[in-house]
Amino acid sequence: MRAMVYRGPYKVRVQEKDVPAIEHPNDAIVRVSLAAICGSDLHLYHGMMPDTRVGMTFGHEFIGVVDQVGSSVQNLKPGDRVMVPFNVYCGSCYFCARGLYANCHNVNPNATAVGGIYGYSHTSGGYDGGQAEYVRVPFADVGPGLIPDWMDDEDAVLLTDALSTGYFGAQLADIREGDVVVVFGAGPVGLYAAKSAWLMGAGRVIVIDHLQYRLDKARSFAHAETYNFVEYDDIVVHLKKITEYLGADAAIDAVGAEADGNFLQHVTSAKLKLQGGSPVALNWAIDSVRKGGTVSVMGAYGPMFSAVKFGDAMNKGLTLRMNQCPVKRQWPRLFEHIRNGYLKPSDIVTHRIPLEHIAEGYHIFSAKLDNCIKPLIVPTAS
């Protein structure tokens, strides 16, 4: 089969790989029909995630058709169209039994602090991902869900991570009616978080970024008030000014490890790998939210330490909430919102790239060329 393969920082190629095999009785092999590049894939692409091995296939956002199932699979059969959450999870451990599907304890031998994620380094379990023609899907009776007949493929693939994560991030922000919510980052997760904040009754939604074309999208897609932090000496002070010096009730970090806005923070983390991530957006979130407010962290960070302003968080009495999203918990409600016309996930898709050209796809997304917001990957076989 053809598959994207990592060749070292900033380098990927497409090459022949063996079609994955059933390795466990509850495995399925899925023929991928559509995949995506996630902003967090860029952390792997840039060599930031420890134990990212040359030869690995990335991709934790994908949908497809079941090709084979293992002997114990009961809920799926070959030919089923499925959407696969980015979480690999067993459904039966302490954490899964409590709904914490992103924190499964039975799928990642490499780390206890991280659950299982498709195509996301050995630190996330060493599973090949879906930027390929075929992918192994463990626990086929637990993770994958059938794609409803009425749902577009592009909407379905965005439900496997980006939309679910943005919606989850808004929930962690604990939004109450009339709250002022500030979202750092106008990438896919930030756009969805901003949109979701309205569903939860926000009274004002503010989005911060430095890419004007993404802020334009935040206004049109998420009805948000936007500010380009490059235009202000100090974005935290500006946020205080526009909230009568109170600060936002809740802040959502939808940027994560490669945040810009502070050269030293960015270079020490994204380039020199001396921090788990550049906490610029997280620190702005801590400083711009009001005392007693909530910070929701959806941005992905590496497992190393980062220079986060915990003193300010403590002194302000903040609630910091975070996790990888337990995707499947979000689906029933998100299906309703899509059917009701409240959300149209595929409105943020900007590029549809054949798998064979995935190296260009990574470069376009990484370098923010061509007003790229969300690139989808179309495998050769589909």
Added chain:
Amino acid sequence: MTYTAAKPQNAETSEQLRARIPGWGADLDPDDRPSVPRERYDPGATGAHWDFPERQPEKWPRERSPEHKFLTPVFGTACPPRGVSGAIRKYAYTYSEGRAAHWLLLIAGDRVDAIENHLTSLLTLHPDNPITQTGVLSEFTRHGVRSRLGQRRTDLKHQALDPVIVVGPWIAAGAAAYLTLRKLTRGSRRG
């Protein structure tokens, strides 16, 4: 205002927002949201029909965190450790996730892995190609200049470092090859 008890007013009321924004307030009740409460004990809801999953065969000694009691029943089988990078990675897994040594060794292993694979690719019919593999040609087809010029993008301050990261391993590999060749040549002259 902030210095008195009242909360600053928003520009729009809930009614105005409900009229302007599709779905406003559809999830208004904080207790009726999919991830509330965070932990909801319901083992029957996942589709799992086992108490503990059957174990996947271990085809090679699978590296694992010492914070795990045993090898997890299911695991990824991509890219088994090999070469010098594999040795570094196996050693890294003797340290717990709480130790910086664990992560720093893994990052060092990643860099060695990239160099090992670049060098060995040169001996194959499909050598690494930094032009096609970086996708840099899309600079010409996807408006590389227009995407940056006049945009006041703050990431442009550090994008100049990216080529150093890409080319660096090639320079290191070239230097290593040159030094090795020179040593071998000198050795054969002496012989």
